[in-house]
Amino acid sequence: MTDVHEATKVAGSTRELVILSLYPRDMNIYGDRGNVLALTRRARAHGYDPVVIDLNPGDPMPAHVDVVIGGGGQDSGQGRVAADLLDRKADFHALAEVGTPMLLVCGLYQLFGHRFITHTGETLEGIGVLDVETRGGSDRMIGNIVLESDDLGEIIGYENHSGNTTLGPGSRPLGRVLQGAGNNPTSGEEGARTRNVIGTYLHGSLLPKNPAVIDFLIGEAAKARYGTFAPSVEVSETVTRARASAKRRPR
Numbered sequence: 001m002t003d004v005h006e007a008t009k010v011a012g013s014t015r016e017l018v019i020l021s022l023y024p025r026d027m028n029i030y031g032d033r034g035n036v037l038a039l040t041r042r043a044r045a046h047g048y049d050p051v052v053i054d055l056n057p058g059d060p061m062p063a064h065v066d067v068v069i070g071g072g073g074q075d076s077g078q079g080r081v082a083a084d085l086l087d088r089k090a091d092f093h094a095l096a097e098v099g100t101p102m103l104l105v106c107g108l109y110q111l112f113g114h115r116f117i118t119h120t121g122e123t124l125e126g127i128g129v130l131d132v133e134t135r136g137g138s139d140r141m142i143g144n145i146v147l148e149s150d151d152l153g154e155i156i157g158y159e160n161h162s163g164n165t166t167l168g169p170g171s172r173p174l175g176r177v178l179q180g181a182g183n184n185p186t187s188g189e190e191g192a193r194t195r196n197v198i199g200t201y202l203h204g205s206l207l208p209k210n211p212a213v214i215d216f217l218i219g220e221a222a223k224a225r226y227g228t229f230a231p232s233v234e235v236s237e238t239v240t241r242a243r244a245s246a247k248r249r250p251r
């Protein structure tokens with residue numbers, strides 16, 4: 001993954017964006033690290049200098065963070081990071097409250113909610129940045145998934161989870177499910193948003209196929225740090241073709 005760390009070579013820039021990559025050792029399933037790659041590449045194309053900081057259990061929190069990004073993992077991986085995340089609860093609430101954009105996929109989506117109760121009945125306490133709760137079920141929801149969102153257009157990804165997530169009034173869904181399961185088999189909704197924090201079940205990786213989500217993350221970070229954001233990057237033909245191909249695939 002040298003590509004990701006190439007970004008850290010840029011130092012002392014006036015247009016840096018600090019990306020905090022959460023628990024890449026334990027929470028990096030179905031290519032979620034690809035989200036960090038896509039984010040850094042598109043940030044560079046927009047004229048910013050992304051600096052990626054990996055945060056694994058026990059690591060110090062950086063002094064400044066512009067974007068937070070985290071992936072999924074098995075229940076065992078979630079068990080390894082849950083206590084460390086709880087220790088940082090106040091830090092992440094403070095970041096969310098000032099509007100820091102965050103993308104948390106699957107396992108970390110669940111732990112950014114109030115709690116994840118596994119299918120064996122164990123409770124992993126979450127940090128409650130998102131107003132959601134998840135219960136492990138006996139059936140897995142697996143396959144390509146397509147959502148329709150109000151401000152980020154059609155979002156395309158791949159889900160694989162047994163957790164059933166329900167939203168409280170403090171979060172709104174990321175989108176309505178056009179194909180697939182989403183938060184649970186009955187709600188017809190996927191993901192959760194509170195302020196600029198997005199939780200979602202979509203792997204894929206998600207970001208390479210969804211530049212509108214990247215531009216939301218970079219845009220909110222850039223506006224908070226530099227006052228403006230003028231998107232200047234076209235969407236490539238490869239991305240358009242990847243989206244079309246993922247949509248055609250059966251579940």
Ligand code: GLN
Binds near residue numbers: 136
């Ligand atoms: N253990 C969780 C579930 O299956 C998370 C899975 C994941 O991150 N892909 O619900």
